[in-house]
Amino acid sequence: MNNTIDPTPTDWNSPEMQKRIAKRYASEKRFKLMGLSAVIMSTAFLIFLLITMLGNGFSGFQQTNAKLEIDFPSMTGGASAQSISGDGADAAIRSMDIAGIVAIAVDNQYGDLAKDMDQTLFSSGADRRVAAMLKADPSLVEQKVVLELPADAAIDTAYKGDGLKKAEELTQILDEKGLLTTEFNLSFLTGSDASDPAEAGIWGAFKGSLMTMVITILLAFPVGVLSALYLEEYAPKNRWTDLIEVSINNLAAVPSIIFGLLGLVVFLSWFNMPRSSALVGGLTLALMTMPIIVIAGRNAVKSVPPSIREAALGVGASPVQVVFHHVLPLALPGILTGTIIGMARALGETAPLLLIGMRAFVPAAPSGFSEPSTVLPVQIYLWSDEVSRAFVEKTSAAIIILLLFLMTMNAVAIYLRNRFETRW
């Protein structure tokens, strides 16, 4: 056999070659277009989400107030400013029948109107607002004043343009008389869950989330990082470590609700830890976050060049010194990236927390790690389930808060990562 290679030089201008080149260009262009349209699509989804949330949620940060004229001197029988100031102020104000005073004042001013429409005018928080005002300025009690008090949720919703027909009629009448005002709803940011949407606030859930995250990161970060370091730097490579690696990878993929059941059995049934507490929530989420940190940590540790380890060993560093002086600092940016992902997932987690009882109605912000508390996503879930229309905007507002929390957390993590990033 005489197989000699054809010595003809390649003709780059032949039609076949031109066709090949055109095909190559076309596929390049196709790929670029596909990539671009994917980016545009995901951006559009994101913008849609943000606009809907902001549009719905913005009004959740606002509160409609109605004016109420109260003639304190005639109704209290001439109480003096002195009697409700100083040391005994709280008790003195509490002993006043403010609810009664407000009821009478409402009756005097709006009596017929409210009866005709069969509609409550003021939120149940109006009494408390009056009490707070008196505490801040005791001299009010000697005057006839016009106060702006939170309106009932139905009127609030109607005034924002989303109410029931009857409430909207009433709102129109009040608005024409110039009795309705809008203010920033500070109590939404400082309050906790309540059955009256005008009084419901996000602080309780926010604080619950914060405390849960603290427990989660305190447990998951050190345990995850130490596991990653041990498995990469110390553990012998054998069947056992392979088994552990596979188990950790599987653990990261286990549905979160199963971690909730695990937390329910282990922490609540066996260890009798306090139900619905940030402590148990944090522990459960830590179980879920740990494998993510371990996997990211191992990859980060693996990517530290071996020459650095050799250099350190070469000057007589012990293995522990090599790890803590060189490997860990160099791996930290990667570890932090994994931690962000894990924590973001934990922050948005609802299902496992429902199982350990964090869906309870908690009307006060938790004061300790073992106090009953709820978290932002669970609060969103609970509010989205409410019948009252006023909770729609509260739900959206809570989502905005959750997203802000998430973004702040990520920003901090990215800042830390950039700080520790090594410039080679």
Added chain:
Amino acid sequence: MVEQKSGSNTIENSDSTHKITARNVNVFYDAKQAINDVSIDVDMENVTAFIGPSGCGKSTFLRTINRMNDTIPSARVEGDIRLDGQNIYDPAMDVVQLRARVGMVFQKPNPFPKSIYDNVAYGPKIHGLAANKGELDIIVERSLQRAGLWGEVKDRLSDSGTALSGGQQQRLCIARAIAVDPEVILMDEPCSALDPIATAKIEELIHELRGKYAIIIVTHNMQQAARVSQRTAFFHLGTLVEFGETSNIFTNPQETRTQDYITGRYG
């Protein structure tokens, strides 16, 4: 490993004047034998060059001397290597201390991604060689001076070591190695990643360092071996073919394999 009565501090056929004595050393990677029955003596105030074609085991043998092969799980060392008559593979031997006494410079410059100062100060710090910052400053300056780098970096000690040029990085690595005051310096092809000018500087440096340390240098470059070393060992296929005065090896090799290699017939 050849069974050794621990505590026995001398071996036959070796006089204690040698800094390092290696006898019948075998190294295996799993079942594959990389070093076959190598015996060699290294003296203070001497530069010993290991030459040989790629894969002949010279780097492997070098790394047995400060037990860097310990980091490779599959590596197994048999035989007897003594530093000042003390068996370095004795279980009682402290590896950390050994590596402080036997410094190493690697093929590719590998400064820590830290400041120049911290690179040099790291070793003295972890071994507690400086009682305070002032002493540490002196050690760093002296080491950089000895490595011929002080003049170039004295105004930017806080710059990253990785920002230096390749040749400067390698001299920084040498400064880092001598900062812990070792007795032996192992150099694993220290110039293979450097240009000729940087190489010349390193060679000059080796000349200057010779008086204080026992230096072992692995090199592919025979001219380099001829220039810097007093004694040369020629390795081939894991065995030590010939070992003697550098001038003899290059002018009057006893073995044909050595002659073939140094005249460029293979390698």
